[in-house]
């Protein structure tokens with residue numbers, strides 16, 4: 001949560017959104033009591049649009065219905081933390097069970113009382129390459145497709161640890177967070193994250209070889225023969 005790398009990246013992004021005029025509310029999934037979906041389809045059959053589970057997801061539903069943009073800020077945990085998966089599953093009441101085939105895939109759509117127009121992903125990962133985010137990006141994109149709304153881009157920060165040195169943000173770390181802030185502004189003003197800003201947030205801070213050496217030195221790997 002507040003101490004995490006994802007928060008370090010998400011905060012300036014949300015700040016940029018505020019600077020561009022958006023009203024932003026931040027919720028930590030882990031702090032909310034959100035039970036797993038039990039798959040009863042109660043929210044589609046018995047009480048359309050309502051989940052029968054009276055936990056803290058009930059606080060989020062009205063806010064989700066009113067929001068225009070849903071920002072999912074999630075670290076890569078092969079592929080994502082369970083609390084966030086629970087939250088995503090519990091979005092089901094926002095969907096109408098009217099199916100259609102769009103681009104060869106069976107999709108639902110948001111209920112008419114739900115305002116969300118776009119989904120954005122903000123994520124950090126520990127390892128070097130951007131491919132570590134593939135599953136998570138796929139989940140966010142699928143969610144947007146299923147809801148019939150736009151996936152407006154992702155801010156992805158691999159080897160996020162290297163933004164910090166000796167407890168302080170590095171110069172490059174500062175530049176990354178500045179790009180994240182500008183990306184938040186652009187999202188609100190233009191409806192998407194410009195490619196130059198997402199590239200700037202994701203750019204390598206070290207070569208892949210140097211990253212692996214650094215990592216393995218830290219964990220005392222026995223098989224790093226090049227590290228002499």
Ligand SMILES: Cc1cc2nc3c(=O)[nH]c(=O)nc-3n(C[C@H](O)[C@H](O)[C@H](O)COP(=O)(O)O)c2cc1C
Pocket residue numbers: 001003004005006007075076077078124125126127128132160161
């Ligand atoms: C259970 C678990 C699985 C992880 N799996 C990956 C992974 O597959 N790829 C990756 O790049 N980082 C992985 N990481 C590292 C985290 O993504 C990284 O430390 C991230 O910045 C943590 O964000 P946070 O501080 O907000 O929790 C994993 C971490 C945990 C705890």
